[in-house]
Amino acid sequence: MLGMYRNRLTRGKRRLPGRLLAQLSFFLLQNPLLSNFFNGTIYRGGLKRICTPGLNCYSCPAAVTSCPIGAAQLFLAGARRGLGLFVTGFLLAAGVAFGRFICGYLCPMGLLQDLLYRIKSPKLRLRLRFARYAKYAVLAVFVLILPFAVRHPLSGLGSAWFCTYICPSGTVFGALPLLAANESLRMFAGPLLILKAGIASGLLAASVFLYRVFCRTLCPLGAVYALLNRIALLKMRCDRKRCVSCGDCARACNLHIDPVKTPNHPECVRCGDCKAVCKERALSYAFGAEKKD
Amino acid sequence: MTTLARAKRWLPPLGVLALGLSLMALGLWRGESRELLQKAVTVCLECIGIG
Numbered sequence: 001m002l003g004m005y006r007n008r009l010t011r012g013k014r015r016l017p018g019r020l021l022a023q024l025s026f027f028l029l030q031n032p033l034l035s036n037f038f039n040g041t042i043y044r045g046g047l048k049r050i051c052t053p054g055l056n057c058y059s060c061p062a063a064v065t066s067c068p069i070g071a072a073q074l075f076l077a078g079a080r081r082g083l084g085l086f087v088t089g090f091l092l093a094a095g096v097a098f099g100r101f102i103c104g105y106l107c108p109m110g111l112l113q114d115l116l117y118r119i120k121s122p123k124l125r126l127r128l129r130f131a132r133y134a135k136y137a138v139l140a141v142f143v144l145i146l147p148f149a150v151r152h153p154l155s156g157l158g159s160a161w162f163c164t165y166i167c168p169s170g171t172v173f174g175a176l177p178l179l180a181a182n183e184s185l186r187m188f189a190g191p192l193l194i195l196k197a198g199i200a201s202g203l204l205a206a207s208v209f210l211y212r213v214f215c216r217t218l219c220p221l222g223a224v225y226a227l228l229n230r231i232a233l234l235k236m237r238c239d240r241k242r243c244v245s246c247g248d249c250a251r252a253c254n255l256h257i258d259p260v261k262t263p264n265h266p267e268c269v270r271c272g273d274c275k276a277v278c279k280e281r282a283l284s285y286a287f288g289a290e291k292k293d
Numbered sequence: 294m295t296t297l298a299r300a301k302r303w304l305p306p307l308g309v310l311a312l313g314l315s316l317m318a319l320g321l322w323r324g325e326s327r328e329l330l331q332k333a334v335t336v337c338l339e340c341i342g343i344g
Contacts, residue, residue, distance in 0.1 A: 049326035086320025093313030196342035
C-alpha cells in the first residue's frame with residue numbers, strides 16, 4: 001500500500017518538470033528576444049499590438065507582446081477614458097476558456113515564483129483567509145478606479161497605478177534589466193524604484209516559503225481569472241464514483257484546496273499535483289461545461 | 294440530463310466567450326490594437342517604476 005503511494009508520488013514528481021517545461025516554453029514564446037537584455041532596448045515591432053494572457057511586462061527587453069493589465073490601464077488612463085474593448089474582451093475570452101490554468105502554465109511571474117518555491121526551505125501556510133481577497137481590491141482600486149479617476153491637471157491623462165506602484169513583474173523583467181544594461185536610464189532612477197524594488201524583493205523572498213504568494217494575494221490578473229475559474233471551459237473534474245476520500249489530493253495541494261469538495265476553486269491554478277497523487281485516478285482535466293461544484 | 298439542463302450549463306461559459314470575442318472584434322474595429330502598439334513600443338519609465 002505504502003509502495004503504491006510512493007509510486008504515485010514519484011509519478012507526481014516526474015510530472016512536475018513537464019509543467020516547468022511548458023512554463024519555460026511559454027516564457028520564451030512571449031520573450032524570445034533575450035539578446036535585448038544585454039542591449040538595454042525593447043522590441044518595437046507590430047506583435048505588440050496583441051496581448052498574451054500572463055503578467056508579462058511589455059517593457060521587458062525580451063517581450064514581443066503586451067501585458068493585458070498594462071493595456072487595460074493604458075485605455076482607462078488615456079484621453080478617451082474608456083474601458084479598452086479589445087483588452088477587456090481578450091481577458092474575458094482567455095479567462096473563460098482556460099481560467100487559472102493560465103496562472104499555472106503560462107504566466108512568467110508564476111514561473112518565477114514556482115522556481116523560488118523549489119528552493120529547499122521550511123514551507124509555510126498562508127493562514128490569513130482575507131489575504132486572497134486583497135487581489136480583488138488591487139484590481140478594483142489600482143487597475144480600474146485610480147487610472148480612470150486621478151488625472152494630471154495639465155495633460156488630463158491618468159497613470160497606470162498598478163504598474164507604477166506595485167507590479168513586481170515590471171520591476172523584475174522590465175526596470176531592473178533595462179537599468180542594468182542601459183546607462184542612460186540610470187539617471188532617472190529615484191525613490192519610486194526603491195519602493196518597487198522593495199515590493200518585488202519582499203514578494204520574491206516570501207515566495208521561497210509561501211506558494212505563489214503574489215498570485216494569491218495581489219495579482220489583479222489572477223483576480224480576473226479567479227472570477228472566471230468556476231465557469232471556465234478547462235476544468236478539473238472529480239469522479240466521485242472512483243474517489244475513496246483518502247485525502248491525498250488535499251494534502252498534496254500547495255494552495256490548500258480540497259479538489260474533491262471544490263475541484264474548480266477560484267484559487268486552483270491547475271498545477272495537477274492533486275491529479276498526480278490520486279491512486280484511484282478520480283481527478284482529471286476536462287474541457288466543456290460541467291456540473292457546478 | 295435534459296436538453297434544458299445541458300443548455301443551462303453551457304450558457305454561462307459560452308455567453309462570456311461570445312461576449313469576449315465580440316468585444317475584441319469591436320476593439321479591433323475601433324483601432325485599439327494600433328493605440329496599444331503606439332504605447333507599448335516606448336519604454337514608459339514611470340510605468341516600470343524608474344521615473
